[in-house]
Amino acid sequence: MSQSESAAESTADHEERIKRHLSASREIAKNLEFDDELHFEMGLPIPGRRTFLKTSGIVAASAALAGCTDDETDETGNQTADEGESSGEEPAEVERSETVQLAAHQYEFQPQEIRVPPNTELTIEFTKSTFEQNPDFKYHTFYLEEPYDIGPVNLPENTDDEAFDSVTFVTDEEGTFDFECNVYCGDGHAQMNGQLYVVPEGESVDKVDFTDMETLKERHEVLKEESELAGEPQHDLDLRDIMVVTERNNASVAMIDTVNDEFMERVENVGKAIHVHDFHPDLPEQTREGAYVYTQSRQGEMYKIDLFDFERVAVADAGTDARDIAVSRDGNYVIGGFYNPNHLVICDADTMEPIKRIPTHTVNPDGESLGSRVCSLYDVPQEGLFLAGLKEGGEVWLIDYTQDEFPVVATIECGRTLHDGFFTEDGRYFMIASQTDNQMDIIDTRERSHVAAIPMDGVPHPGPGALYPDEDLAFTTHAGAPSVGVWNTETWEAEEMIDVRGSGLFIRKHENSDYVWADVILTDSEDDAYVYTIDPETLEVDQEIDCSQWGADAAIHPEFSRDGEKVYISVWMGENESILVFDPNTGEMLTQIEDLLAPTGKFLGVRAEGH
Numbered sequence: 001m002s003q004s005e006s007a008a009e010s011t012a013d014h015e016e017r018i019k020r021h022l023s024a025s026r027e028i029a030k031n032l033e034f035d036d037e038l039h040f041e042m043g044l045p046i047p048g049r050r051t052f053l054k055t056s057g058i059v060a061a062s063a064a065l066a067g068c069t070d071d072e073t074d075e076t077g078n079q080t081a082d083e084g085e086s087s088g089e090e091p092a093e094v095e096r097s098e099t100v101q102l103a104a105h106q107y108e109f110q111p112q113e114i115r116v117p118p119n120t121e122l123t124i125e126f127t128k129s130t131f132e133q134n135p136d137f138k139y140h141t142f143y144l145e146e147p148y149d150i151g152p153v154n155l156p157e158n159t160d161d162e163a164f165d166s167v168t169f170v171t172d173e174e175g176t177f178d179f180e181c182n183v184y185c186g187d188g189h190a191q192m193n194g195q196l197y198v199v200p201e202g203e204s205v206d207k208v209d210f211t212d213m214e215t216l217k218e219r220h221e222v223l224k225e226e227s228e229l230a231g232e233p234q235h236d237l238d239l240r241d242i243m244v245v246t247e248r249n250n251a252s253v254a255m256i257d258t259v260n261d262e263f264m265e266r267v268e269n270v271g272k273a274i275h276v277h278d279f280h281p282d283l284p285e286q287t288r289e290g291a292y293v294y295t296q297s298r299q300g301e302m303y304k305i306d307l308f309d310f311e312r313v314a315v316a317d318a319g320t321d322a323r324d325i326a327v328s329r330d331g332n333y334v335i336g337g338f339y340n341p342n343h344l345v346i347c348d349a350d351t352m353e354p355i356k357r358i359p360t361h362t363v364n365p366d367g368e369s370l371g372s373r374v375c376s377l378y379d380v381p382q383e384g385l386f387l388a389g390l391k392e393g394g395e396v397w398l399i400d401y402t403q404d405e406f407p408v409v410a411t412i413e414c415g416r417t418l419h420d421g422f423f424t425e426d427g428r429y430f431m432i433a434s435q436t437d438n439q440m441d442i443i444d445t446r447e448r449s450h451v452a453a454i455p456m457d458g459v460p461h462p463g464p465g466a467l468y469p470d471e472d473l474a475f476t477t478h479a480g481a482p483s484v485g486v487w488n489t490e491t492w493e494a495e496e497m498i499d500v501r502g503s504g505l506f507i508r509k510h511e512n513s514d515y516v517w518a519d520v521i522l523t524d525s526e527d528d529a530y531v532y533t534i535d536p537e538t539l540e541v542d543q544e545i546d547c548s549q550w551g552a553d554a555a556i557h558p559e560f561s562r563d564g565e566k567v568y569i570s571v572w573m574g575e576n577e578s579i580l581v582f583d584p585n586t587g588e589m590l591t592q593i594e595d596l597l598a599p600t601g602k603f604l605g606v607r608a609e610g611h
Contacts, residue, residue: 141155
């Protein structure tokens with residue numbers, strides 16, 4: 001093989017690896033065929049592994065491949081545990097037994113939800129394992145996330161209905177837990193997931209129908225009446241200077257004072273692994289009416305949180321897997337985008353009561369009819385529209401929230417496997433990543449049309465993106481390549497692919513800062529502790545900062561203060577769970593905000609001014 005062919009193959013392998021990472025959920029990513037972990041998605045690992053009551057040989061072999069080699073094995077290769085070692089607690093009393101059969105198809109599990117009471121000895125029998133879309137793939141896998149930590153179980157091709165393998169364990173932890181295939185099996189791989197729902201004692205095990213509006217309304221709850229909330233802030237901070245930080249593994253958010261760079265308070269029980277926060281558009285007024293932030297957790301719960309006294313106000317539970325949320329410019333509505341079910345849910349912004357459900361079923365770019373996950377949601381500036389990106393659907397939908405029925409007024413075709421995006425400075429054009437096609441698609445929200453597709457390096461991942469209006473430039477990191485893509489927002493042509501230390505997930509620029517800031521992640525190396533700056537005039541890397549000197553194993557998600565005079569970086573894992581604060585122009589480390597729990601995404605109240 002020639003040197004150029006070898007390099008091309010290496011690049012292709014890296015891109016394939018990243019696609020597998022991005023399509024897997026937090027806990028499942030660590031058990032992919034490669035050894036490294038998607039640190040940003042996963043958060044801190046939970047120590048210890050749960051022991052199977054009984055498994056087949058193939059399960060034990062799969063567990064060993066995933067790094068589960070500390071426990072002893074019996075003569076057949078099945079995993080056993082030392083006495084009293086499985087969880088450090090007394091084993092739960094088994095109250096009943098149940099068997100469920102599970103089939104794996106390309107690209108879905110059947111059933112997608114398993115519901116059982118607590119303290120059930122549950123046996124999952126694996127039956128069919130088929131490859132309808134691509135016969136070149138030969139096996140799926142099954143992995144159930146922490147705290148159960150079951151698998152991965154290899155599921156080789158099988159067209160019979162007879163069970164060929166099984167696992168048995170006790171459901172001694174209540175809640176909703178993801179299971180997923182963790183071997184990449186094609187473009188639809190990310191749909192191969194489901195949930196084990198261990199129903200809390202006293203609740204019905206009948207499946208919750210999140211597609212039924214009556215059910216959605218029943219699962220909505222007002223936690224605090226407005227009359228019970230503080231009439232004025234219980235702090236002396238401008239609401240625009242509050243930074244809401246996701247604490248990924250603790251189902252909480254931390255409130256940070258960005259004037260004094262201090263931890264303020266923690267709001268608990270707002271859903272596991274919150275992905276996005278959005279603010280009420282009246283927040284800059286500093287009045288009771290606008291003093292709210294809205295969250296969307298990966299568990300599907302949308303919370304409204306008071307920013308005067310940091311109280312949970314209301315919750316809408318509208319699915320089991322979700323990613324994004326947006327608030328309408330008029331402050332009347334909140335919309336949530338879901339992975340499971342495939343739908344959008346619009347709520348009253350005051351009470352969080354669901355008032356409209358929109359199924360996200362469409363025809364993808366290959367002409368296949370399917371339900372699609374919702375990957376991104378925004379209010380379109382000045383247009384009275386919500387914008388929704390349909391991941392598998394390859395479409396951007398525009399929804400008119402000024403009309404009573406919330407009609408979808410435009411469906412705009414883009415590339416394959418959409419992700420996140422951001423607007424141009426004037427708010428007219430939305431630029432969204434098409435990750436399978438390695439391009440940025442440009443949507444004209446005024447004309448409601450697709451205007452360009454700009455080639456990028458492997459797997460663009462812009463996050464909230466970066467703009468440099470002085471030169472009409474926009475920037476994205478690449479999750480699949482060690483480069484930053486730059487394009488012109490007037491000509492819609494690529495300007496530069498800037499070589500950087502490694503692949504990244506987030507990139508930011510403030511109008512008052514001299515530099516673009518970005519992170520390095522997914523490199524499976526010490527490079528993950530680096531952040532760097534880019535000079536937007538020369539389009540060259542100006543400075544690299546190694547955050548390991550402050551104890552960081554990984555450094556992610558740059559975010560600026562309201563005045564642009566500070567930039568915040570989440571650093572972890574290890575013992576140093578904190579936010580580092582830097583001078584955005586010199587790169588000097590100014591201070592460290594400590595006592596945080598796996599801080600990841602950071603969202604500043606000033607974002608409300610973008611509505």
